[in-house]
Amino acid sequence: MDASVAIALVLALDSDKPPGKRRKWSKDFFLKRETYGHVNLLQELRVNEPEDFHNFLRMNAPSFDELLGLVEPLIRKEDTVMRPSISLSERLSITLRYLASGNSFEDLKFLTARSPQAIGKLVIDTCEAIILCLNRHFLMPKTPEEWIMTSDAFKLAWHFPNFLGAINGKHIPIKKPVKSGSFYFNYKKFFSIVLMGVVNANYEFTMADVGVNGRVSDGGVISVTEFGRRLEEAALNFLEPEPIVHNGRNIPYVFVADDAFAMSEKLLKPYGGKLYHDQRVFNYRLSRVRRISENAFGILSARFGVIRNTIQLEPEKAPTITLACCYLHNFLCKKSKRYLRGGNVDWEDSNYNVQTGDWREGQHQLEGLGICRSRHIGEVARGVQDSYRQYFCREGRVPWQDAKIEQ
Structure with missing residues (x-):
């Protein structure tokens, strides 16, 4: 059988199959994290519910801002052509919530609209930065x-x-x-x-x-x-x-x-x-x-x-x-x-x-x-x-x- 005829036959057979379920690049709610993620919630707590902000992160807003300033140089990531990097404030808040709650990365994905894999990587990176930056408090x-x-x-x-x-x-x-x-x-x-x-x-x-x-x-x-x-x-x-x-x-x-x-x-x-x-x-x-x-x-x-x-x-x-x-x-x-x-x-x-x-x-x-x-x-x-x-x-x-x- 001629090669071109064989290729055409295969394509024709494939066209008769029902279309398969395409694998998603990202979950839909991950792409809508500005709506479903915790960043907006945290901003609301900071402004109107400081007690809940403290309970959420185990520290008040001034302490959070000071800590963010200390770890910022160590956790900053560059944007790529594929996607923007996770913001510094979000990296730190996710890490602090993980340490405070002990919830799994799989559970935190519903709060943060971030993948468990991304959470796992940023948590370790941020914890290492916390240890380095707070060394003067631990001597x-x-x-x-x-x-x-x-x-x-x-x-x-x-x-x-x-x-x-x-x-x-x-x-x-x-x-x-x-x-x-x-x-x-x-x-x-x-x-x-x-x-x-x-x-x-x-x-x-x-x-x-x-x-x-x-x-x-x-x-x-x-x-x-x-x-x-x-x-x-x-x-x-x-x-x-x-x-x-x-x-x-x-x-x-x-x-x-x-x-x-x-x-x-x-x-x-x-x-x-x-x-x-x-x-x-x-x-x-x-x-x-x-x-x-x-x-x-x-x-x-x-x-x-x-x-x-x-x-x-x-x-x-x-x-x-x-x-x-x-x-x-x-x-x-x-x-x-x-x-x-x-x-x-x-x-x-x-x-x-x-x-x-x-x-x-x-x-x-x-x-x-x-x-x-x-x-x-x-x-x-x-x-x-x-x-x-x-x-x-x-x-x-x-x-x-x-x-x-x-x-």
């Missing part, structure tokens, strides 16, 4: 003078001398990574990565380390962080403090933690077992400052739903999301009067009774690390613990502590 003290300022703030607010920070660790839920087995499966029976942080007297993170697999659920997690290595190697650059001499022994600078971590001479924990009066006093005084980290993590999870829901991303991307929330937490601690206003965090009334913060009413608080099973406590570490215990019961005594340990 571990680097000089002896800065450590002294940190210690003085704790002494003034919490009557705890030579104290440098409260350490805590939480599990951040993630979807099961492909072919990961039980590597990320924690003792609470879900998949996670670990967020470990150090918190100062103002409820701000001075250090956060994210990404250790959830299976590491005891005190060993601190040893694989940069902070833990520097603490162990005495490389945090704080000097020995002016001595608080008691019973012939100086009281050094310390951090505090709960039972998830192993005690050392620089990391204090509560006494365990059957306790006598002075040990209960020590535990009470320690619990007051340790509550700072509990509140910081509690506020973080209450404000940013993405970290208390299961992050539907690979373990390589989930730390970026989590760190961005920590950086925004510090930014808002400084910029927003309402972020830590009375009632949001635990507080003590005039009789030093603890009134619980609003964040504790949530049903999805972050899971803590498992208890460290090591019972060995070195002689030097025990000596530091005992020195603080003696100090709190004598010259460092506060008048209400005996009543509190009897309650």
Whole structure:
């Protein structure tokens, strides 16, 4: 058969077939995003409903504008011949809504009239920009003078001398990574990565380390962080403090933690077992400052739903999301009067009774690390613990502590 005749026959046969459904370049409502997207809604909230604007993005309009100015150089994209780039304001607002709500990219496409693929890309890019731009709000003290300022703030607010920070660790839920087995499966029976942080007297993170697999659920997690290595190697650059001499022994600078971590001479924990009066006093005084980290993590999870829901991303991307929330937490601690206003965090009334913060009413608080099973406590570490215990019961005594340990 002649080739031209064969081609004509094929075309004739094809013409008899009903026309197939053509694949769309874009969904219709994506093309009408000026009508259906959230940008117009956000503008309406900014002008007429500032409270709802705050709830939508977890910050007020001035804070949003300041943050936008900081990240703008890093998230700006050029228009192409195919389509205009997503505006800077839209990129940031989509990212903040994702962090606040924890909704999936698939769900956010209905709010934003953007494809889940575009949302996923811009969220990671913007979170990376947030981390870079807010670095000045997230600094571990680097000089002896800065450590002294940190210690003085704790002494003034919490009557705890030579104290440098409260350490805590939480599990951040993630979807099961492909072919990961039980590597990320924690003792609470879900998949996670670990967020470990150090918190100062103002409820701000001075250090956060994210990404250790959830299976590491005891005190060993601190040893694989940069902070833990520097603490162990005495490389945090704080000097020995002016001595608080008691019973012939100086009281050094310390951090505090709960039972998830192993005690050392620089990391204090509560006494365990059957306790006598002075040990209960020590535990009470320690619990007051340790509550700072509990509140910081509690506020973080209450404000940013993405970290208390299961992050539907690979373990390589989930730390970026989590760190961005920590950086925004510090930014808002400084910029927003309402972020830590009375009632949001635990507080003590005039009789030093603890009134619980609003964040504790949530049903999805972050899971803590498992208890460290090591019972060995070195002689030097025990000596530091005992020195603080003696100090709190004598010259460092506060008048209400005996009543509190009897309650």
